[in-house]
Amino acid sequence: MFEFIEYWKSVGWGQIYRVFWYFIIFELFRYVVVDFLVLILFHVRKSLDRKKWHQAKIDLWKDYPLVSIIVPGKNEGKHIYKLTRSLAEQTYKNFELIIVDDGSDDKTRLIGRDLEKRGLIDLFISQDVRGGKASGANVALTYAKGKYIVHFDADCSFDRDAVEQCLIPFYTDEKIAAVGGDLEVRNDSESLVTTLQAIEYMKVILVGRMVTTYMGIYRIISGAFGAFRKDLLDRVGGWDIGPGLDGDITVKFRKMGYKVYFEPRARGKTSVPNTFKKLFKQRLRWDKSIIRFRLRKHKDIFYPNQNFKFINFFSSLENIAYNVFFNIQWYIYIIDLVVNFGGLLHYIIPMNILLYTLANLAQFFAILGMCKNPREKLKLLPYMPMMVFYTGYFLRWARTKAHYQEFFKRASYKDPWNPVKSSQQAKAMRI
């Protein structure tokens, strides 16, 4: 330990920079410095916009529009009743609940029909043949009568004012097409992997989306919790085939010249995979979508044509850069370290872990300052050192494998998450 400290005391800043250039340029700058700055600006603006916000709330209650809450899913029967109870507690009452059963082969249909009969669901649509998440959402959209569409996952639950909070932004700016809500992990105590995901969600969703919203480059409204203007959803024709359909539809809104917004006060909880194997599978699917949608389907964002918008260009570029290029860059960095500093790895690796952990801790305490219930989050503190391995190695490996599979093998078309019939059509159309 002493030797370790002495070593790093003896090398100059130049050497530190030379060894940890990847951390300093890509991680520290973007995820600590920029995030901190933007968070401060975000909260300053929020304070200044308090009056505007208050007025928007009044406008919402004056308008009191019908909201269609749509919940497509397969075999979600066991979650539906709890969802209806959560929605019954909402402060905003003027909504219709539409649940779509996408070819379930369990008791979902029976449960849904019973809840519909009892008046807890306004419309329960059962599709005999599975069509996929996008088709489930689209059939609900067809029969929705609300001015706004709120899309939930069946296994989520929500704060009492979640629906109200995600509607208010629409009344602050008529260019806002969609609002994403904050999602926390419900089962954070279930296992190590769920605890690590709880920390990740706080960083990526709560902080990350606040920052990207402020910067105007917010790019994914989660399918688990998102609100949309129905007129604009109809204009874009609803959702397209997934995976990545939530990011895809966000891009479509941005291309139309509309804004998307993240509202941290609209809170929900969701269950996450409780084993590393399940998590790995999920992230493979999520990470393939960046290649399929951002690099393939929406590559026109990068074209300098009459539809070109710099902000969209920058948003996609930033996303692709950090997820694809810098990911590849990291492997180059590791090779560089091994080749050039192979004999010092016993100093470098612990220092690397320390630096990342300190950065994570800094982020964590910043997050605590923004949380509704910070004391509850303190239980996550002991897990911070493991985040280095979780995000730095586990998720990175999942991301790398996903990019490779999608780029060279178009593996997302074989993903059972989508029905084969849909994937075949998508593959034929190269979308």
Next chain:
Amino acid sequence: MSKISSAYQFKSAKQAREHIVKNIQSNLKHINSGGFNFALIDDTLANYVDYLEIFDGIIIHYSKWISTLQFLKNIRTHHSSKIMLKPVFLYAPQKNLSLIEKWTIDGLIQDLNLLNDIVYKTNQIYKHFQVDSIPNTTVYDFNINKSIIFHNSRGLSEISPFVTRYSKLGYQFPFLSYFYDYEDKSTALNALKLGTQKQWLIPEFLDTVYVCNNCEDGFLVYREVCPHCFSSNLKEEEIIHHFRCAHVGPLSQFTQSGTLKDELSCPKCYKELQHVGVDYDRPGVIQHCNHCHKDFQKITILTRCSSCSQEIPVEHLFKKDINKFTLTPKGIHEAVAELQQGVIEPVHLSSPDSTEGLLSRKSLHDMITSVQETSRQNSFLVILRIKKPATSVEDVGKGKYQSLTHEIVKNIKFILEEDCQLSYKNLVVYIHIPHSSIESIEEQMTKIDLLVTTLLHDNLGLKGDHLVNYKIMSIYEYLTEWQDILDLMDDDE
């Protein structure tokens, strides 16, 4: 010609009856064949079954089904077992009638010159049972006994219901159902249940019917309605899923955007749909209510009772099991024995046309109690006292006195509705009148008063206007005070 007017245009019931007999004889033909004497009679003369007792068999000349049914009902529900169990055939030339055995018809005749089958069947029927061993009775709850006896007389080991629109349940039981009108068909089930409890019958499941929960009628109109407003103004539409763009919408969206009438074209991506299962499919159906404009998938089924017009969801209908029943040897034996025990204090009358069908007081009481437990209709008990003639019995002669009393009671029975039951002792008549109203009973009592006064005047030279006093009691009143009434009955003796 009504029963009442036939009674009043003559000085006595005897004269009236003689007129009726003459009338019937002109419409009745005797047919002798194979040693049996058959009566061939029009089905319009259903009221004259009383006079067919002397024949070995009855051939009903079919004109209309409703008339024939009424005739059959009058035969099979007759208090005289000799009539009730009599072989009955239907003469229906050039008619193709089915299920005649369900209506307790023993055979169909196309040609009156070809009666060999009829003779054979009649022979078999009389061989099979001893008619004389079956007593006469009109007691209500002996109907199951009579049904078992009838089936046994025909060599049938099963009582099997059959489908018909003439019954509230949609099913009738041969013979047994004659004793119950349209409204009371479920009471037939109660009678069969009684037979099962006594181990006279072994039930076997045949069918389940669902009936109105208000009036138990099985004739229901089924309607598909909106679960929100219960309107039946619905429009059904298939939904189509286009795989390529994940668009899902009703069929009309896909046909609107097509250029040709049969073309399906996606309203989102404008591609033509070519091949079901390859580029599109039809994952479901959506209903739209044209009244409240709501959409839904699950239709609500409501039934409307064709009898009471009540609208009932199918889940709230009453379920009734319909069984067929096998006769047991115990049932065959005990049905007769119980019938024989049930009729006590038989009326011994000197008159040759003695009137059976009058009850003992105990039987009347038991019957009233049973009726009250099973029937929802209004029932009344009338205690009718005929004024004691000033002339003493010794002066008139006991035989004539009894004969006169008997004549009076017979005539009273003639005036009353068929389903009334009577018991009498000396000059007090106890009448159970089911399904009636006070006004109707008052009207009948007025006619009885006139009749009795006329008869007493003509036969005993009694003078005065109102020689009959009566008291009308509801069955509830009777059952509350029955002990006192029975004591009074004893005093009357």
